Amino acid sequence: MKPVAIFFILCCIAVLLVDGRQKGRRRGGNGKSRGGLKVKVDAHGNMLTRQMELMFRQHNYELSLRPTGKGDRPTHVELALMIESITDISEKNMDLTFTLCMHETWQDRRLQFVGENSNQSVVLPSRLIDKLWVPDLYIVGSKSSFTHKTTVDNVVLRIFTDGTILYSLKITTTVACQMSLYNFPLDMENCTLSFQSLGYSSNELTLHWSSREDSQNLFMDERLVKNMPKFQLLHHQFHSWNVSMLAMDGFVPMTRCSLSVSFELKRYLLxxxxxxxxxxxxxxxxxxxxxxxxxxxxxxxxxxxxxxxxxxxxxxxxxxxxxxxxxxxxxxxxxxxxxxxxxxxxxxxxxxxxxxxxxxxxxxxQVASTAMxxxxxxxxxxxxxxxxxxxxxxxxxxxxxxxxxxxxxxxxxxxxxxxxxxxxx
CATH class of the missing domain: 1.20.58.390 (Neurotransmitter-gated ion-channel transmembrane domain)
Incomplete structure (x- = not known):
């Protein structure tokens, strides 16, 4: 009986060793070794998605560093707008509401990847956008804003092979508009939609309107703007300048890039x-x-x-x-x-x-009266x-x-x- 038991035990050990080697080969076939570390990659993706997945899994992207060019040049960000509607123009609250799509473009060489041609791109889901650097733009004078979430979060980031990034999001924002009511209701109001960087100076981040902004229409549907119930939009104009920020305690004064669109509105009198x-x-x-x-x-x-x-x-x-x-x-x-x-x-x-x-x-x-x-x-x-x-x-x-x-x-x-x-x- 003892020789039979020993033989049975040896057979079991041999089977376990063979099974372990086969599993190790399967894992090695779907992974890539970089610096002695094997990383598992999704076998169902294509070459582009595998490169993106490998970058995120290896954690070799520093989120706190902005993308820079040669010689630590400032990051160049282009902005384009597509306004869907202008609503709720309130004289009592002195504000108005915009529903718009923001399209921001910049280049991050850390995200370059190999593709068949320069027009190839990868669209990242919204859950991965938080792991990348994006410009910290905010709307000046905004009272309240929110990002649309129907049917999913309306935030998209597209990466091209040369590291160019197109970041798009749809928001609704209520912006303050200081109105002059001396001639009310025969008045004309000038309201501005302005964008600035929250933390970067003009030496670190520059803002420019997209080169296509002058050629394309600012509004998605002009009828939604031309047929406003109380105002008529006369014209709009793009502006770009540097804004000087006052020095705070312990901080040096700085200048920040600012982009704005001014709208000239005339009230309907009827x-x-x-x-x-x-x-x-x-x-x-x-x-x-x-x-x-x-x-x-x-x-x-x-x-x-x-x-x-x-x-x-x-x-x-x-x-x-x-x-x-x-x-x-x-x-x-x-x-x-x-x-x-x-x-x-x-x-x-x-x-x-x-x-x-x-x-x-x-x-x-008083007939007898003599005084009148x-x-x-x-x-x-x-x-x-x-x-x-x-x-x-x-x-x-x-x-x-x-x-x-x-x-x-x-x-x-x-x-x-x-x-x-x-x-x-």
């Missing part, structure tokens, strides 16, 4: 006119028509005057609630408060008329009744309101046209 100007005009005319009511009908005249004052006050309060609280009067404020004064003047006029009629009636009853007031003498000398004050006032009321409208609209239309010409120049 919708605002029927929401604010037309009701105010109607209240002024309605209060003026009240002067044709018999002065002796006190309840009717008082009710009409008070109702007109309350209505114009409600219109002013409602419109001011949708606008920012600025320290100056806008063009619409001037018009609405002028209409308020016109309406309020009809109430004051009737108060004076009612007092004069009451005074004249009491003076007629100066006002009563003037009316008797002129042969006029106090109620004729309505006739003079309503003529002056309507003419004054007409002159005010001519002067108001002439001034602000001319001012708007002058501003439009100056911006185009």
């Amino acid at each position: 919708s605002v006119f029927f929401q604010s100007y037309f009701p105010a005009m109607a209240m002024v005319l309605l209060a003026g028509l009240g002067m044709w009511v018999d002065p002796k009908s006190v309840p009717a005249r008082v009710a009409l005057g008070v109702t007109s004052v309350l209505t114009i006050s409600t219109i002013i309060a409602g419109l001011k609630s949708s606008l920012p609280k600025v320290s100056y009067l806008t063009a619409m404020d001037i018009y609405l408060w002028a209409c308020f004064l016109f309406v309020f003047s009809t109430v004051l006029e009737y108060c004076v008329l009612n007092y004069m009629m009451t005074k004249a009636g009491s003076e007629k009853s 007031s100066l006002r009563s003498c003037w009316y008797r000398t002129a042969g006029r009744d106090p109620s004729s004050l309505d006739g003079y006032f309503r003529v002056g009321y309507l003419i004054t309101f007409l002159v005010f409208n001519v002067a108001y609209w002439s001034y602000y239309v001319i001012a708007t046209q002058h501003e439009l010409v100056s911006t185009e120049q």
Whole structure:
């Protein structure tokens, strides 16, 4: 029995040794040795993907170092934009919202690989982008931003054989826009979308607009921009300059590259006119028509005057609630408060008329009186009744309101046209 047991044990050991050698050969066939270290590579990829996988698995890429050219030159980054829409232009919050695609291009020689031709490229999934260096661009004045994630993260990085990288992402951002509302609602606003590097100076990273930016359209669909509900886009312009950053405690002042696109927006007047100007005009005319009511009908005249004052006050309060609280009067404020004064003047006029009629009636009853007031003498000398004050006032009321409208609209239309010409120049 002992020789049989020993033979069985030796057979088992031989089988295990043969199986181990076969597994080692299979592992060696799918790996590459570099520096004595064997790395397993996916057998189902092609030559390009295997090179990328080998680079990531060997951890020979330093994420904290920016790509540099010969002589430690600054990294050259080109930026191109494709704006899908401009929405939510708010005067109250003084901001607007962009939905756009950013396309950044630079060269990183550390990512060069061998391909059949120079046009070959590899697209990396979003989970691998965090392992590569990308420019730290941010949007100046952005209140909130987010990257779209439907149906996957809208972030793509494409690497070409010479190390050129095309980094694309789709974002929605709300950007502050400091508006000047002196001529509101006949105003034109200039809003800017600016990009800067967060940590690199102009000696380390330079920003430039893409060479194709002037030839291609900035907007993906112009109809989404041209048909904005409140504004008309007149034109846009690209800018590039260096921004000086002030010195902080222990740090030297630096300059950073900045790229921006300015948008000239003109407000549509028609919708605002029927929401604010037309009701105010109607209240002024309605209060003026009240002067044709018999002065002796006190309840009717008082009710009409008070109702007109309350209505114009409600219109002013409602419109001011949708606008920012600025320290100056806008063009619409001037018009609405002028209409308020016109309406309020009809109430004051009737108060004076009612007092004069009451005074004249009491003076007629005093037959034995020898003294008369100066006002009563003037009316008797002129042969006029106090109620004729309505006739003079309503003529002056309507003419004054007409002159005010001519002067108001002439001034602000001319001012708007002058501003439009100056911006185009």
